[in-house]
Amino acid sequence: MTASDTLRAALVDRLRESGTLTDPAWGEAVAAVPRELFVGGYFVPVEGSSPTGYRAVRRGDAGWLEGVYADRTLITQLDGRTCPEDVGGQPVTGTPTSSSTLPSLVLGMWQRLGAEVGHRVLEVGTGTGYSTALGAHRLGAGNLTSIEYDPRVAERAAAAVRAAGFAPRLVTGDGLGGDPNGGVFDRLIATCSVRYLPMAWLRQVRPGGRILATLSGWSYANALALLDVTSPGEATGRFLPGYTSFMIARPHDRPPRPVLALLPGAERASRIDPAKLDTWTGSWVAQLAAPSAERLGAGGQQILSDVATGSQARTIPDPDGGWTVVERGPLRLWDQVETAVEAWQRAGEPPQDAFGITVSTAGQRVWLGGEDGPGWNLPV
Template identity: 70%
Template sequence: MSTSAELHAALVEQLTQDGTLTEPEWRAAAEGVPRELFVGSFFLPVPGSNPTACRPVHRGEPGWLERVYSNETLVTQLDGHIRPEDVTEGTVTGSPSSSSTLPSLVLTMWQQLGAETGHRVLEIGTGTGLSTAYGANRLGDANLTSIEYDPAVGARAAASLKAAGYAPRLIIGDGLLGDPEGGEYDRLIATCSVRHIPQPWLYQVKPGGRILVTLSGWSFAFGLALLTVTGPGEATGRFLPGYVSFMIARPHDRPPRQSLELLPGDERPTRINPEIISTWTGGWVAQLAAPSAERMGAGEQQILSDVATGSQARTMPNPDGGWTVVQRGPLRLWDQVESAVEAWQAANSPHQERFGITVSAAGQRVWLGAEDGPGWDLPI
């Protein structure tokens, strides 16, 4: 059986060999932070269960240490309050609300952020504290402030950081409001997703500073953006290659939906194959076009339900080929999605690195290709 030191060293070597750790300083941070101090018990999904059931894996039981030092995300909380320690037998269902993100993604994002010695960094979402520890190791405690929304999660992270020998400034509060004491930061990194860039961030990061954050929405599509602040309240940036997703910040999450009743409406043929919005970037484009809609369904049978207005759209295949869409309500959701997808397809359906974002007093706009190309306003 391998020791924790051996498993830790093997994980760092794996991340070096696969190209994750490209900077010696961040390799040193990965070597200096043992993940086992930040991940106690966790949940694992039960294969084949529907809805997804999770079983707890507790500290010290067979296989626990090997999973801790695997390059995978480990869920540490469900539904905002259920911990693995709360489940004494059997399984439980629930939506993941806190986790220890896979180390390769955390370390990649720190390197993408471009944080260097002497930079002051604001981290949004302390979580288990693992990412915070990497940052404190590289930058020093005095240069890192981390904000956690959930008091119980924050308390556990604080204990883990202390046990690991780190003492960055930790705040319990709404990270979307930024540092309650203000301040000027060189960098901001978020380990949650947001529907739009919070205005306080744009005033607390210095002009020339960078913000790294995942944009998301109520249809659960994601895009990782790196922005440069160009002035107070203003920024511009591009979306990065790859596939990154984070839990949405709780203040940006959709309102609760009691049930969904599919109602009759206006029917017409669709101009696009509905399956396209089940793809990574196709779903992203659809979400940009209908930002207050929740997407359900799969394949050729898609359902869009607008949380704010009750508008609906649903698609179905026709027996003789093609597809039909049924729409009702004040918003013609499929019309919006169809036009956006056609604009994206006209540009040869590129991945998200062809998209950019501009933030100004006029609003927040995601665009394709160039700032004067097709674009969509983010909900503010």
């Protein structure tokens, strides 16, 4: 056996032992698809650096192959343009814009999707092509279509998928618009996050089909939803347990903003502990309540800045306990967040699988407990 064969077999064993890999056919896919074909190089964060620096690890470097088969996400592009082979030996800074998602998450999502041989599947976000190749091995390439937004990423992925011996239909374009040929699919899986479900997805997945996608926003909180399409343009579903995070689709990302200046405003006492926004579900509830805001700060010093209106809210710990919130602008951001977090607290602060989502042409609503429970409209 080659070193790659040995590492792939060990990865399959780890995924089985962790309970991630429950379908033997997906285990066969992991054992058969060499991940190194799709990750010729990757960036590793430099510990302790601020802003975060990234060191490039390239094919042939010490530890490169072992890193490829670690169950972790490997960053393959920064700022929409910089790849590992583009930089020298010194660390670089930038914002991750493409990656090879950790195998346990990829396999977990494919299995949750419930796709079977014979299903027509649309994958939004080809990325490196590793997930695409796994899907082609398990489901058959003939019924798999994958769309990638970034032309350079798409070109690399296509070459890697071909090198692995698969020939699914690969499309370069905006996957938020669905299949440009107007296909009809049994399943849709998104490996990027979105602020709301694009209506094209709801119309291209047949009634009775499923959509698996991560909802995110400009505060970059995430939640994975599995929806059943009930009729063209309509679906309902629940959020799944666990901690799923993806880079937001570039057309859904926030627009550039100037340097943030904290300005004076109306002051009052906060009714909630601002640190609740640092928890996985608490941050997501806050994002639902203030969907056009981004969140900065941490602990008792939270900062909300609304991208659309310039409204601001910030919290300040009081010397004698409690917190003061300062708000300004047409939106009272902390009021919105406070009300949502209090509703979540009254329900016992449940995790995300206590939430559901209903989508129709009239709007998209996330709710807590049941459809008649507290809810928040997504920014369609």
